[in-house]
Amino acid sequence: MDQKTREELLRLFRSKLDQAMKLYLETCTRCGVCYSACHVHESMPHLKYIAAYRAEIVRRIYNRYFKGQGRIMPHVRGADAAWSIAHLASTPR
Amino acid sequence: MNSLDAAFLVFFVGIVARVVKMVREPKHPTTLQIYPERRPKWPWALYDIFLLPTILRHKPVLWAFLMVFHIAFLLLIIGHLELIREFTVLQAIEHEVFLGKGFVGLLLSIALLYFLFRRLVSPNREMSVPEDYYLLILLFLTVLFGSQMDWARSWYEYDSLSVEDYRAYLSSLLYLRPELPENLTFSGHSFMLILHVFFANLFLMFFPFSKIMHSFFTIPMNTLRRG
Numbered sequence: 650m651d652q653k654t655r656e657e658l659l660r661l662f663r664s665k666l667d668q669a670m671k672l673y674l675e676t677c678t679r680c681g682v683c684y685s686a687c688h689v690h691e692s693m694p695h696l697k698y699i700a701a702y703r704a705e706i707v708r709r710i711y712n713r714y715f716k717g718q719g720r721i722m723p724h725v726r727g728a729d730a731a732w733s734i735a736h737l738a739s740t741p742r
Numbered sequence: 743m744n745s746l747d748a749a750f751l752v753f754f755v756g757i758v759a760r761v762v763k764m765v766r767e768p769k770h771p772t773t774l775q776i777y778p779e780r781r782p783k784w785p786w787a788l789y790d791i792f793l794l795p796t797i798l799r800h801k802p803v804l805w806a807f808l809m810v811f812h813i814a815f816l817l818l819i820i821g822h823l824e825l826i827r828e829f830t831v832l833q834a835i836e837h838e839v840f841l842g843k844g845f846v847g848l849l850l851s852i853a854l855l856y857f858l859f860r861r862l863v864s865p866n867r868e869m870s871v872p873e874d875y876y877l878l879i880l881l882f883l884t885v886l887f888g889s890q891m892d893w894a895r896s897w898y899e900y901d902s903l904s905v906e907d908y909r910a911y912l913s914s915l916l917y918l919r920p921e922l923p924e925n926l927t928f929s930g931h932s933f934m935l936i937l938h939v940f941f942a943n944l945f946l947m948f949f950p951f952s953k954i955m956h957s958f959f960t961i962p963m964n965t966l967r968r969g
Contacts, residue, residue, distance in 0.1 A: 668767035669774055672963045675764075676956040679869050681860075685800040694865075701869055718951060725952075727871030 659714055666715065674708050677701055709733045747915050749943035756950025761958050774966045787964035804860075811853040814846050818885075821846070825912045847889020854882045873952055880945045887938035915939075 683700040684690050690698040697703075712728035713719040719728040779786075789795065798805040858878045861870050949955070 666767075667770050668764065668962070669770035669966055671764065671767055672959055672966065675953070676959045676963055678953050678956055679861075679871065679874055680797075680804070681864065681866065681869070682797050682800055682804070684866060686796065696866070696868070699866065699869070705869065725871075725873050725876070727873070 662710065663715065666711070673704065674711050677704055677708065706733045706736055749946045750915055753946040753949055757955075757958065760950050760955060764959060764962070770966070775968065779968065781968075783965055783968045787961070787968050790964045790968075791960050807853045807856050810849055811857070814850040814853065817846050818850065818888075822912070825908045826916060844889045844891075844893050847885050850885050851882060851889065854878055854885065858882065877945075877948065877952060877954065880941055880948065884938060884941040884945055887934045887941065891934045891938060 679701060681701075684694075687698060687700060709726075709728055710730050710733050712726045713723055713730045716726075716728070718726060723729065794805055794808060797808065858875070861867070861874060861878070864870075
């Protein structure tokens with residue numbers, strides 16, 4: 650991915666970060682209730698049907714590029730953008 | 743010794759900074775309410791936050807442990823208030839240093855161990871990030887050393903320490919100028935106090951930068967959902 654596309658995508662991401670988005674990205678505690686609450690996941694227990702998994706794809710990019718922690722110690726929040734890209738690529742439409 | 747207490751400073755400044763920053767973010771342009779409701783927004787949001795009805799419906803066991811955890815935590819915070827200065831209302835039941843005598847801390851440790859093992863053996867383990875484990879382990883160590891301090895006092899037969907010594911220490915920490923009274927360091931169970939304060943400080947420093955900020959953020963978040 651070249652530099653220009655990267656910056657374009659990051660700018661697009663930043664434009665979506667309003668209060669609601671940040672609240673939802675920050676407060677997920679990975680508690681696991683959304684696995685049982687989702688009837689789709691109850692019938693087909695795949696990772697791709699978990700709400701927290703879908704949010705995590707976005708959250709890892711958020712943590713890596715839009716938080717101070719993501720630059721200094723990305724390991725703590727699992728701020729791995731490469732993970733997100735890999736999982737996006739493998740999620741079928 | 744006029745040193746500055748870093749942990750409490752980072753804690754207070756961090757929380758205030760993050761809450762202010764979050765409140766000042768631009769609001770979402772549309773409503774995030776799914777169905778129009780005639781129930782009043784604020785009581786409903788508070789009910790969601792404190793009684794966790796959704797979790798009760800889907801995972802009652804987790805709900806029970808969550809309630810035990812949070813209530814025990816609240817009781818411990820109230821108990822630590824007593825270590826700052828005297829509150830006559832809290833002495834309604836006579837006690838020496840801590841009301842729970844270590845049992846509230848024990849309940850908290852059991853709940854923490856449940857959360858930790860649940861996370862470790864879950865079939866969806868890859869959802870967890872390192873932060874989740876770090877927080878649980880840090881909190882567990884803090885609570886372990888803190889709650890068993892009271893029992894350790896009797897094991898080492900150092901009942902001579904009164905609540906005044908603890909008060910002098912904790913209040914000095916909160917005013918950000920720590921001063922350690924001599925009595926505390928020379929008692930037999932001082933290693934527990936030191937380790938407790940060490941892990942508690944690490945936890946406090948980690949607090950504003952971790953997911954536990956959900957304790958403050960769920961309030962605006964639940965009002966979003968309720969219109």
